[in-house]
Amino acid sequence: MSEPDIHLRKFQKELSAGTLSLALLAVLAQAEEPLYGHRIAKRLERLEGVLSGKQSAVYPVLRNLEGAGLLQSHIEPSASGPPRRYYRITDSGRDCLRDWTAAWRATRDCVDSVLEAIHV
Numbered sequence: 001m002s003e004p005d006i007h008l009r010k011f012q013k014e015l016s017a018g019t020l021s022l023a024l025l026a027v028l029a030q031a032e033e034p035l036y037g038h039r040i041a042k043r044l045e046r047l048e049g050v051l052s053g054k055q056s057a058v059y060p061v062l063r064n065l066e067g068a069g070l071l072q073s074h075i076e077p078s079a080s081g082p083p084r085r086y087y088r089i090t091d092s093g094r095d096c097l098r099d100w101t102a103a104w105r106a107t108r109d110c111v112d113s114v115l116e117a118i119h120v
Contacts, residue, residue, distance in 0.1 A: 020061050022104055023047075025070065025089060025097040034074070034086035037062060062087055070096050 001009075027043050028035065035043075040062070041055040065071045070093035078084045089097070 016057075019104075020057060021065060022097070022100045024058065024061055024065060025093055025100065028071065028087060028089040029094060029097055031088070034088040036084040036086050038084075040087065065093070069093075 023044060024040065027040055037059055038055070041058045044058070045055075062071065062073075066073055066087070070090060071087045072090055073085050073087045075083045075085050
């Protein structure tokens, strides 16, 4: 792997680590019913980009968000395998999503304005 590729992968990893929580809250806020981890990961994969292909990273972040009171979960039996843990966003999670979304947009706008000034 070339040095530019290494730097790009490192940047993508750092970028996705900072945005996965936001994306998970948004996916669950849009869901009409609780979702289990695999289904949440599949929805992220459909978006492509830096968040796709991060299925193994989804589960620890879901647990952290639940531990922070932003999600609630329950376990249900599955006819096709082991029991599944279903997640839903809490009212605190919705409040946090609103705040994080505002912070994301402000950051994005700032970075976009800096990037627009360069010609790469």
